[in-house]
Amino acid sequence: MKLHKLFICAMLGFGSLNTASVWAQDGDQILDGIGETGLIARYVFDGDAKDWSRNNLHGKSESKLNFINDDLFGKVLSLTPDNKTFVAIPGEAFAGEESLSISGWIYLRSVQRNQHFFDFGKNAKSHFFVVPAGINNDAGFHSEIITGSGGKYKTDSPILEANKWNHVAIVIDIPSQSLNAYVNGVLVSTTKNVNLKLEQLFDSNAGKNNMLYIGKSFLSEGSYLNAKLHDFRLYRVPLNEKQIGKIYHNSLKEEGEEEEETEEAVGDLPKFSKTTPQLYNQYLTSVSDVKIETVVGSLPRLPRYVKGVYRNGIEGPEVRVIWPAPTDNNSVLNAGQYTVIGSVAGTDLKPKAVVTVKVAKESATPELKLKAFHLDEVSLDSDLHGHNTKFIENRNKFIKNLAKTNPDSFLYMFRNAFGQKQPEGADALGVWDTQDTKLRGHATGHYLTAIAQAYASTGYDKELHANFANKMEYMVNTLYQLAQMSGQPQTAGGTYVSDPTAVPKGPGKADYDSDLSNEGIRTDYWNWGKGFISAYPPDQFIMLEKGATYGGQKIQIWAPYYTLHKILAGLMDIYEVSGNKKALETAKGMGDWVHARMKQLPNETLISMWNRYIAGEFGGMNEAMARLYRITNEHRYLEVAQLFDNIKVFYGDAKHSHGLAKNVDTFRGLHANQHIPQIMGALEMYQDSNAPDYYRIADNFWYKTTNDYMYSIGGVAGASNPANAECFISQPATIYENGFSAGGQNETCATYNMLKLTSNLFLYEQRGELMDYYERGLYNDILASVAENTAANTYHIPLRPGSIKQFGNAKMNGFTCCNGTALESNTKFQNSIYFKSIDNQVLYVNLYVPSTLKWTERNVTIVQKTDFPNEDHTLLTIKGEGKFDVNVRVPNWATKGFFVKINGKEEKVKAVPGSYLTLSRKWKDGDTIELRMPFQFHLDPVMDQQNIASLFYGPILLAAQESEPLKEWRKVTLDAKDISKSINGDPEKLQFVIDGVIFKPFYNTYGRHSVYLDVTLK
């Protein structure tokens, strides 16, 4: 999801007499070349102390703050000792951060000592402060860190000049163990060997114990600042000189000056020679050429792995080949033959792909063959020892908290929008659902889905089951009631507007606006058109049509259709698990509202809307509307679904020249989670419309993301180029070069969506690689994204050396996008373990998870008992009888064999890793199927830097347990012929040791970790 932020890109020049600053929003997630995920908070101080980042860390002041006009920056904050004013930031701001950078403009009016620019810390013994003119008898511009354990670190440079603006930046770089001070973009002082962890300065468990003051020390009364302040920022990443220089220079830019998009400096990760073959490639002597056919217009799907020949008796894996990735289909516009030359990282090998382009019809796209079981047909069981599995543990954390939630919190902003009184005890949610956040209501959508899934999954506990049933009913009744009020007279005989296309401007307003403040929000629901439901008035939808961009001003919007998608999906989920007709009626009413408005829009308007950054982000609206069509069989919903086509990505251009439909990679560099749901929508529309291009779009996208953009845990976003950790890398198959953003990797909601896309594709095509990916992402990303003892969960999961996961939203009271999808992931673990064919003749066993399946149509129960992944076998017992196929998954990692016993007797089978094995017979009550698939250690290298690799044991990613952040990748040396010779440990505990370092499953890793290692083979 994309976030809320206001950008000042343009300022009036020096010496201008005009005192008004000029605001411009470029609707970008990248501020001064630094991805938004690196930003903790930003206080522009142009009239208030609000945090303009997405994090809602608004500043507070005990007395009224004074804002004055300034020649350079427009309105700025003015602090004077006489007024005794300062700004306090919420103490949670620094909870759990690793490094810290502070940047801000200061206009000192006096060089008196003891003035504090800021003072941050947990107490007098442990804090971090800056004194621009010195302290006591120590003159100079100092930043100083004092720790409770006696550590003291300081930067020392000349007093900051008074009566002029200076840009100051202080960086605590923990991995580099340095403290750096910059003035006006230039490094003025550095201190090395800073042996510090931020936990020493800040209480990371109870954020409110931290005191974070701007303009005063929290220790002394005589420390008030006499200065003007502007654009104060907190970053969680250690900024380097180039980035700081850019912040400084961009602030002083003339209006309209182009801001060049430079690459985020990749936090100085080690660089390796491009001509040194690494890992198995050092033993590689040749790589096979390949021959591929395609049809005119469609790029060929080139194999990412090709057979290689190794010397020295090494049994290397298939070789990763990096092929050129054209941005159009010019090379295949005519029949004939052409050759594509690939490369192999670190070598000068040039494998060839000879491509034959034929004049022929594209091959037919598959039909829907499988169905998922209902959530209440599959239950998760404990393991062989009666212990909860990781799945049950994580599910229970969520179910427990969800059961305790107050639905009124999730209805708060809906009632607020409709001008209704809040019931007693109702508290608003925080983060992206606060009063003035334009995405409010998004958490409610996730919540509706989560309680529906929780209801369907808690057949094992009557009390919980009833709890969620009540919650669903209460939520739906309230939303239905509000929706019924839209476009209807407030009192009998009153005026109203029921036509969604005729919604007038708010009462007394000159125009539509996105003002959601208590004072500014319109609540005239009788004018909103029939069926309207949202946690804000209709203005954001209307403004989007009229060209509004994303941003924080009242004339700007966030992403109205993104929020709406969640709400509609949640309502339909409730309808499908409980048959609640009001849920469906509410979804239909809003579907009609959207249909009425959108069908009147010309194509150009639609293209403009969906290509407008963030403002036009619509989640899976196409999916939701196509699903509404499938449920209701009312064609107008399918019509609306198709109006959400992302033409550029799907078809290249309005003429449908190429795009994903023709296997062209049109999504490089784009925001990952903005686009994955659109692809799911394409697949959903394929089901309902049968247009084959929709299938190709989804299938081609899946192949490309999982091969060219995927990290070892299964996540797909984390770009340093473009400088936005939520984006796909700028060029496919360049993860090392462009994909280790300091701002993080693997936005968790993107993986949630990738898994959903994957299992949906599998319902059409039962390819082993699909569920291999599903298993990887499920165990190593989704299961790894939840805190040890609470339901707190990750946004990004950083994969740089010595990283640590940050978990948020333990109390379910403030949701980001990923906190929202976590509610969904953790309440439906059982949904992809088994699938059935539509005709109920075939059962697919996809995952080896202890569970019980009730196959209702066949009156058969399948019980799966296993300790997997703590053991490499599983036992399926069939209760009931009948003739059907059991298709069991032979994982791609099962290269040491796959053994099957039926009723204790070994079966002769030909099991191919990465496929499904069919066991066909007339099953009798009590029949057993025993599957054994020995685990082995294997490496998963980064495609463009083979020595940087993750270690797996079977399906499980093993992370090195680290004690501190690292500047370099952890180095390990492994036996070239058999890496297991270098690894000791206990497979049943999944705990191993290499060179004295402990490795554990990533899903059991809560401290610092190295997921990627720098591997040498010997």
Ligand SMILES: [Zn+2]
């Ligand atoms: Zn997210």
